[in-house]
Amino acid sequence: MISRSGGGPDGGGTEFTAEGLAPVLAEACATAGFDAHGAEVLRLGSNxxxxxxxxxxxxxxxxxxSVLTEMGRAVNMARWLEAQDFPATRVPTSVAQPLVVGGLVVTFWESVQEREEYxxxxxxxxxxxxxxxxxEPEALGLPYFDPLAKLAASLEALEGVSAEDRTYLEERAASLAKDYDRLDxxxxxxxxxxxxxxxxVLHHRDGHAVLIDLDGFALAPREWDLILTAIYYDRYGWHSKAxxxxxxYRYGxxxxxxxxxxxxxxxxxxMMVAWIGRQVTVSERSAAEFARRMRSLRTGEGRDEWSPF
Structure with missing residues (x-):
């Protein structure tokens, strides 16, 4: 069930700040039967x-x-994983969601614990x-993951980057597309x-680890679920050798x-660089990080200076 209130398909011009979103939060919580008073802002980025x-x-x-369908699938994914007894974030059983309030998509998730402990x-x-x-949960209609289409969409949505940077990224994407199509x-x-x-991945209040952020579930080669840990270690030094x-050892x-x-x-x-590029107009920190990453792509150096986002 979806509750629609005010706004258009572009979010109705709501300013994406804690102050601008306060009415959206209050109405969504009231609709779902929760109290928004005293809510703590944990993150303010893509979400x-x-x-x-x-x-x-x-x-x-x-x-x-535009992520209404995607978030609806994430909610259904959470319910399916719970039925499989898989340790992932859960959704409140009492809430029909996602909701659309002020043109924005709102979802509710059970809190894993009172603080974020990775x-x-x-x-x-x-x-x-x-x-x-x-x-595969066939009834959920999961999409096939197309990284090239996802990257193309991210590059198309870039604003606030130079024409030179955009051209470089597009040419690099075209070259990698040919290499990707040859992968075995x-x-x-x-x-x-x-x-x-x-x-x-967060620790639940009872101690076990749970998987969160379920909106990217798709059907794909499993290598995609291993690549981030590998490059976090190999390229950026965010993980140690041990x-x-x-x-x-544990994955096999x-x-x-x-x-x-x-x-x-x-x-x-x-894809990581393009994602940061989409944030340059709303965050000075993102703009600085985008510039740092572009230098690395061009020179092949300085990846150990990247900051995680």
């Missing part, structure tokens, strides 16, 4: 994420109003190994999280030994 003070609930408001790289490997054993994947094709990294070795496959690793790494990296 505004709030922790409610009155209930163990996380509220997520998407900046992009799990270990080894626990991420355990979750992915278990996830990749699951059969060796892991089974099937259910993937889509953004599997240490930032999307952490990556633990990840490989070392992506860096696969001949297609560099191509997949280059493509995933370009």
């Amino acid at each position: 505004a994420v709030y922790r409610l003070a009155s209930s163990p609930v996380i509220v997520r408001i998407a900046r992009d109003p 799990a270990t790289v080894g626990e991420l490997a355990d979750l992915l190994r278990r996830l990749h054993w699951l059969e 994947f060796v892991l089974p094709f099937g259910l993937t999280h889509g953004d599997a990294n240490i930032g999307n 952490e990556y070795a633990e990840f490989v 496959f070392d992506l860096m030994n696969w001949p297609g690793y560099e191509t997949l790494a280059d493509l995933r990296e370009l």
